[in-house]
Amino acid sequence: xxxxxxxxxxxxxxxxxxxxxxxxxxxxxxxxxxxxxxxxxxxxxxxxxxxxxxxxxxxxxxxxxxxxxxxxxxxxxxxxxxxxxxxxxxxxxxxxxxxxxxxxxxxxxxxxxxxxxxxxxxxxxxxxxxxxxxxxxxxxxxxxxxxxxxxxxxxxxxxxxxxxxxxxxxxxxxxxxxxxxxxxxxxxxxxxxxxxxxxxxxxxxxxxxxxxxxxxxxxxxxxxxxxxxxxxxxxxxxxxxxxxxxxxxxxxxxxxxxxxxxxxxxxxxxxxxxxxxxxxxxxxxxxxxxxxxxxxxxxxxxxxxxxxxxxxxxxxxxxxxxxxxxxxxxxxxxxxxxxxxxxxxxxxxxxxxxxxxxxxxxxxxxxxxxxxxxxxxxxxxxxxxxxxxxxxxxxxxxxxxxxxxxxxxxxxxxxxxxxxxxxxxxxxxxxxxxxxxxxxxxxxxxxxxxxxxxxxxxxxxxxxxxxxxxxxxxxxxxxxxxxxxxxxxxxxxxxxxxxxxxxxxxxxxxxxxxxxxxxxxxxxxxxxxxxxxxxxxxxxxxxxxxxxxxxxxxxxxxxxxxxxxxxxxxxxxxxxxxxxxxxxxxxxxxxxxxxxxxxxxxxxxxxxxxxxxxxxxxxxxxxxxxxxxxxxxxxxxxxxxxxxxxxxxxxxxxxxxxxxxxxxxxxxxxxxxxxxxxxxxxxxxxx
Numbered sequence: 001x002x003x004x005x006x007x008x009x010x011x012x013x014x015x016x017x018x019x020x021x022x023x024x025x026x027x028x029x030x031x032x033x034x035x036x037x038x039x040x041x042x043x044x045x046x047x048x049x050x051x052x053x054x055x056x057x058x059x060x061x062x063x064x065x066x067x068x069x070x071x072x073x074x075x076x077x078x079x080x081x082x083x084x085x086x087x088x089x090x091x092x093x094x095x096x097x098x099x100x101x102x103x104x105x106x107x108x109x110x111x112x113x114x115x116x117x118x119x120x121x122x123x124x125x126x127x128x129x130x131x132x133x134x135x136x137x138x139x140x141x142x143x144x145x146x147x148x149x150x151x152x153x154x155x156x157x158x159x160x161x162x163x164x165x166x167x168x169x170x171x172x173x174x175x176x177x178x179x180x181x182x183x184x185x186x187x188x189x190x191x192x193x194x195x196x197x198x199x200x201x202x203x204x205x206x207x208x209x210x211x212x213x214x215x216x217x218x219x220x221x222x223x224x225x226x227x228x229x230x231x232x233x234x235x236x237x238x239x240x241x242x243x244x245x246x247x248x249x250x251x252x253x254x255x256x257x258x259x260x261x262x263x264x265x266x267x268x269x270x271x272x273x274x275x276x277x278x279x280x281x282x283x284x285x286x287x288x289x290x291x292x293x294x295x296x297x298x299x300x301x302x303x304x305x306x307x308x309x310x311x312x313x314x315x316x317x318x319x320x321x322x323x324x325x326x327x328x329x330x331x332x333x334x335x336x337x338x339x340x341x342x343x344x345x346x347x348x349x350x351x352x353x354x355x356x357x358x359x360x361x362x363x364x365x366x367x368x369x370x371x372x373x374x375x376x377x378x379x380x381x382x383x384x385x386x387x388x389x390x391x392x393x394x395x396x397x398x399x400x401x402x403x404x405x406x407x408x409x410x411x412x413x414x415x416x417x418x419x420x421x422x423x424x425x426x427x428x429x430x431x432x433x434x435x436x437x438x439x440x441x442x443x444x445x446x447x448x449x450x451x452x453x454x455x456x457x458x459x460x461x462x463x464x465x466x467x468x469x470x471x472x473x474x475x476x477x478x479x480x481x482x483x484x485x486x487x488x489x490x491x492x493x494x495x496x497x498x499x500x501x502x503x504x505x506x507x508x509x510x511x512x513x514x515x516x517x518x519x520x521x522x523x524x525x526x527x528x529x530x531x532x533x534x535x536x537x538x539x540x541x542x543x544x545x546x547x548x549x550x551x552x553x554x555x556x557x558x559x560x561x562x563x564x565x566x567x568x569x570x571x572x573x574x575x576x577x578x579x580x581x582x583x584x585x586x587x588x589x590x591x592x593x594x595x596x597x598x599x600x601x602x603x604x605x606x607x608x609x610x611x612x613x614x615x616x617x618x619x620x621x622x623x624x625x626x627x628x629x630x631x632x633x634x635x636x637x638x639x640x641x642x643x644x645x646x647x648x649x650x651x652x653x654x655x656x657x658x659x660x661x662x663x664x665x666x667x668x669x670x671x672x673x674x675x676x677x678x679x680x681x682x683x684x685x686x687x
């Protein structure tokens with residue numbers, strides 16, 4: 001990570017502006033009292049981000065209890081920063097292309113944000129900054145033609161060694177209906193030639209046919225110098241759509257934008273103004289996954305929920321999915337103190353990993369837990385997976401053009417999707433890149449199971465072709481016991497379910513039968529509330545309903561395993577299933593301390609199957625909150641923030657790595673339909 005030093009004596013014009021901007025940001029975040037506080041500069045001479053223009057008119061006396069009486073009439077540090085920025089304003093010629101945005105509120109009177117295409121840049125870059133009433137312009141940042149924004153005051157600044165504060169990163173291509181995501185909702189209502197041309201611009205006629213579009217993410221540099229995911233974009237025919245923005249912007253500032261408008265609006269709305277108010281928070285699940293990837297689990301959950309409430313309290317947009325995440329965590333008890341799971345000397349006992357096979361979350365602990373905190377940990381783990389499954393379905397909708405997506409989903413819709421996936425977990429049991437649309441609310445459950453059988457046949461053929469039977473027997477894929485066992489083991493490990501499970505299987509191809517025994521979730525893991533579609537309200541789920549829900553869920557899981565068994569071997573005619581419980585209900589119902597103690601030991605043994613070194617003991621000197629917990633050499637694999645793909649419009653290597661880290665933070669621990677980085681191998685049990 002770059003090292004930042006304070007070099008006040010070396011400031012040029014650009015340096016003074018960067019210092020002024022940083023002063024405002026630091027003052028809002030930490031109550032700075034004078035210009036020059038926390039002026040960070042790169043040791044190599046490059047400059048880090050700062051933001052300008054305090055948009056909140058607070059009396060200076062409210063932030064300072066140490067000012068002398070002689071300074072009562074002195075200008076505030078906000079005024080000094082603004083004066084420093086505007087002191088280098090330049091007059092723009094009449095032929096200079098420019099755009100001023102009147103929709104951004106909260107700026108001092110007479111100032112407007114916008115962009116200007118300076119003559120010195122030759123269309124390779126454009127300036128982002130502040131316009132005054134007299135038409136003069138002060139540059140705050142420079143955006144190039146490769147999706148990068150750099151802080152600086154000179155239109156001709158050399159950006160070779162500078163770190164960008166904002167990056168448009170490319171993620172791939174999708175095929176989606178043009179309406180409503182690629183067109184303005186009010187395009188057809190506009191009058192005259194402008195409205196007609198806007199409606200006809202892309203394909204020459206107005207319809208809702210599917211089109212190919214590029215999609216990507218917008219990442220920005222936070223106070224710690226790390227890149228974080230902020231929003232997303234779509235591009236079709238050199239026109240951009242901005243999605244998943246925290247700022248509540250009108251349609252005209254989100255749809256049908258040219259490149260300069262898209263970059264400028266994203267910079268001001270998603271990065272500059274939020275940092276001015278210490279509200280740099282990624283949208284929706286992106287912010288939640290970033291915290292889960294970088295922080296200890298309980299603290300990450302609580303801070304994610306706090307971010308959601310803070311964003312809503314400040315008039316920012318919140319995703320229905322992140323609102324439902326708060327409901328799930330409240331239901332699991334993660335928002336209240338949990339005895340045995342709280343941090344001790346800054347270190348939490350729980351560690352969160354994801355499976356390289358299924359992509360599902362699982363929690364581990366270093367030392368043995370009592371029954372009650374272990375049960376709480378399992379509830380939290382299950383609800384995290386339920387949230388991640390809903391997120392995966394919404395991302396799939398975004399790729400296939402279906403609705404809702406996270407930008408539009410409501411809390412009630414997220415709840416309905418969650419319950420539909422609990423009733424039919426086969427819908428997204430395996431990662432798939434297919435373009436078919438999944439409608440969990442109206443699915444009959446048959447197609448998903450048949451697809452699992454096809455997946456099993458394809459997996460068996462692939463394993464037979466790549467490895468073959470090690471015994472050298474001249475058999476087909478469906479007749480080889482070795483291929484059958486390998487296929488079953490692989491698919492059972494890859495099967496994504498919200499609740500952890502343990503499974504054993506036996507097969508006898510000569511007798512054409514197989515047997516499966518698995519242990520999965522009971523009534524105590526089932527939801528305690530649900531959204532009722534008929535009454536449009538939240539209803540409590542009683543114990544009888546939870547028991548029926550548990551029985552239905554376990555039977556569906558058994559049916560999924562049976563479908564895999566039949567699909568992996570065409571010679572299998574009979575599959576026997578045995579469903580068992582790990583004893584949670586018995587311990588809860590009887591309140592038996594002996595059973596609880598026995599279950600505590602079972603949990604510890606269950607956890608040690610994945611990591612034999614876990615539970616031996618821990619020290620107060622172990623890594624604290626925010627670090628990678630545990631010895632990476634003793635886990636199956638280390639957490640990896642490797643990129644999902646190439647990002648940016650030809651972004652330089654160091655910038656691309658920053659963008660990739662941020663993209664990985666958004667989805668690294670998310671069990672999605674696309675392979676995600678940041679996985680740690682799970683062994684010892686399936687799921």
